[in-house]
Amino acid sequence: MIDQLSPPVRVLRVALLGLWLVITLFPLYWILVTSFKDPGDIAAFPLRYLPSPWTLTNYASLFQNFAFGTYMANSLLVSVVAAAVATLISLLSAYTLARFEFRAKGALLMAFLVTQMIPAFIALGPLYVLMVDLQLVDRKGGLVLLYIAVCIPFCTIMLRGFFENVPDALEEAAMVDGCSRLSALFRVIVPVMTPGIMAAFIFNFVNCWNELFLSVTLMNSDSNKTIPTALNGFISSFNIEWGPMAAAAVLTIVPTMLMFALASRWIVEGLTSGAVKG
């Protein structure tokens, strides 16, 4: 395994990697192509692998026939705020769990880990009732609170992994120079950990952006819907219009994909270090 690969093995490797790349990207290619086809083209037989003609009507229809602009703005607002707050809160908890020894530490880590195993639906009913009591149903703020709670455990575990790669000496030096622990954290450690923090933020953002069942349960009015709730409405209607659906899918996928592409290296690092050490 450590000797140089022989030429036939090398060719085989390229072929297999290429095959998997095609398998991975084909569904995404297909939805992209579909989004630019007109209705006649979508139902054309035999199937067309490129649109003829290319059209933007599906995208236009999303904004004319549906309030897709509002849904996108809602999703963006809810996801950015929830991801930012969750990252900040997790930064504090991860720091504490990485740097201090205390009696309840093991139990706390376990409590965070266990949340990842609980089937969401056992809590969905009671959560709905709780949100009714707090008068937070159909309010974007309510969804933000829930998303923060959903993000915190894994984000804490992930950030803790990153903290363990940063030497204690850094903030100790800052504290000797008169910084408080909090300001040492933000002035000295956060700048060093920026890649990890960005990865955590993006991970949270993507999770919030894609979340379906909480938003479907809580958000009813059209002006408050996020994209997944709206898509859910599209597929519940008896006949799916595949053109606008594909366009909606593309608009939903592209932002998260760009973010993932930018941060994939750090996310891989965060996932593996979090899972191995957590």
Next chain:
Amino acid sequence: MRRGLGLLAFLAPALVFVVVFTYYPLLRGSQMAFQQWNLYDLRNTPFVGLDNFRTLLANPTFWTVLRNSVVWVVGSIVPQLLIGFGLALLLRKRFRFRGVYQALVFFPWAVSGFLIGILFRWMFNGEFGVVNDLLRKAGLIDTNVAWLADPELAMFSVVVANVWYGVTFFAIMILAALQSVPDELLEAGALDGAGKARTLFFIVIPFIRTTLLLTVLLRVIWVFNFPEIIYGMTGGGPAEQTHIVTSWMINFTSQGDYGLASALGLIVLAVLVLFTTFYLLALKERDAR
């Protein structure tokens, strides 16, 4: 004392969120499982003991759904593990554009399971689906297959979608583990005359065994609790034949029957806790030997 307060101040925000929005609802849900509790009949929520559980067990769909869950988990995890392992082996050696390749192969991850369900629903469409078209072009089928109308084929189709989605996670975890295998170990193996296959099975796999087994455990739990693809792709149909436990539960929550939904949730939790316990015990036992 001051140190304790400081720790608490740093941990408090995270704790408040997790307790209020995860653990409290979990406890309340465990209580609801023993109540008659319907959103549309809130004045009347008596404790009914094990009635909800009896109702579930008496429903023939419950057993179908349980069987489907096993098919869903095993059918998804085994290919994900094998393909993911293969991909990790292929990615182990540096090559030009490896970073770009990884980022591209990572793409499914940015997509929600729900959307992937919708995407594959379109591709597996019996009339205009591209899957039929490709299979016909390859000469594998003569007439279109109604993938999502036949229960067996529909289950197969949702599993295919999930395999596509989950390979990357295994690949990442295994790649990270592979990179932790010290070169000296491999050199020693090579010196002793071990071939590639023997090196893989007798040196590499034993070395990364813990990561492999823990990854499988996490994925089993996660896939069991992952109804999004099924929800988007078949909605559990045809005739509820592709439901797994967690996607079936959506029927009860959407009817406002939180009593039944919670009872089903508790059964899922019990199954997963039991599975995890046995799995970890089995691991320990093997380690002790």
